[in-house]
Amino acid sequence: MRNNRAMTFAPHRIAVLAVDQVVGLDLGTPAQVFGSARTDDLRPLYTVDTCTAGGRPVRSTGGYQVVPEHGLELTETADTVIVPGVHAWSTRFDGVFDPAVTAALRAAHQRGARIMSICTGAFVLAAAGLLDGRRATTHWAYADLFRRLHPAVDLDPDVLFLDTGDVLTSAGVAAGIDLCLHVIRTDHGSEVANRAARRCVVPPWRDGGQAQYIERPVPRAAEAGTAATREWARHRLHEPVALRDLAAHARMSVRTFTRHFRSETGLSPAQWLLQQRTEHARLLLESTELTVDQVARQAGFGTTAAFRQHFHHRVGVAPTAYRRTFRRS
Template structure:
């Protein structure tokens, strides 16, 4: 009997393992279940499967009863692999167990595959990340690099999209990745509705650097929040480091240091991220010509907009619009 009951929906299989981090399983079910059409029809169907059906131990004081074995993977359009406590002590050679490799062999060639947190160790051990970019939890980065030196690991981002293979950094980054996949599948409006329903931001700035333990954070309010709020109101204008620092009455040097401590990237990198985000929204939600999008988002010229979208998203403005706003093609 098929694990999936609704053939018209995008099918997501979550492959869980012993020592499951339960939050990561619930994230996938909760967020994708909230994605609906304008007529309130669900856009995804999510099932949970394991290497063998039965009870799966979690890191909490309860187990999860899983009805489906790896055969459910064969019908999936997307496979999500959450973390497990077994990732904290992987085999010395980085290889996966034979039962897990056999389970992964069920995944069809067309399926999109994503990992959350240290679930990236499974994708790496299966050879799915060879010579690709990826991320995992910052605390496991050194171990990951040691085991998989041919993989370009970036522990300073929340998630990485390599097309058919995606990786998220930590538990909460699984939320960011799921919202990103929903946005990629169905556009910004659906993704924003899901984020609103879950009471989470539709898009988070920065990366893992802001979560890595270093010096104790200052207990006062955000030192650069006022400048960031001000900048968002003037993205279409030329903004300098001096302009931003002046909003907090700081020197450029002090402002830059505190900004990086709080946000995880430099002020100018953050500014570019915000302009790219505004450009994406304008390309998805409006029919403005590309040159106007460039002006409204603060890039000034179509060439500059194209350069930054290509660098951050790997797409030109017209390609992005045709992908995420098909009615405009």
């Protein structure tokens, strides 16, 4: 049976649909992140190709042209279609795109393909009518423009990404990396996603509900003092770790530590700890035979009831259901 599975293995097909004035970093993100997702024997789990309307070159915001190898026919067979960001800060930007592009997106969605956008790529999805009545996000700087052009969309510009099942949107620039890692984690589990993150040299996990970093000043070198404490806490997730313990390790008062911690991470210490415990629990559920009670203790949730409640709230399913979905056979 294993040999038969190996013979029928086929990577998930991704089409990156670029429009004129595509954002260069957003365009390269899917190929880099999904291209880093591999099986244990290093087979690629995804193939990523780029397409444009008519297969024509398009301009990028980086001052170069993108010459694709495919036209929109690529979207007819792709399992996932991703629209990178597009230049949207011109006062003349009206959110209107090539009708062939919007038609291709609607057709891909209707046949069941997963549709994603990075940053202002949400404008393209909205123009195709795929976001009407849905929660969606985009770069915070363009939230007002987005709302004016697409009032039927339930826009939330305060999160890194939103997953509504068949349509996923992300905030600006680096949040596209978070969304791609989230998809890998959803498709193949935390272990594969973490390996991909390590290959890309990026953090393996930022919760989609985490606030966008909106005009938050970078801490001065003398103030950036919680990184070592966060690493210390990660190695003690199985232990009770109180706020005063974190502050004492950082050699700060509780008030000063909390202020610096939120400035550096965008989260309170309690929110961050819960995020880390949940992610550790996911990995344990996927990769070990520990019981749910044991996972609850190893991840530092204290009681199984508390673990079940927090896990279901953050992940959307019960621990046992998550294990059935993601644990290797």
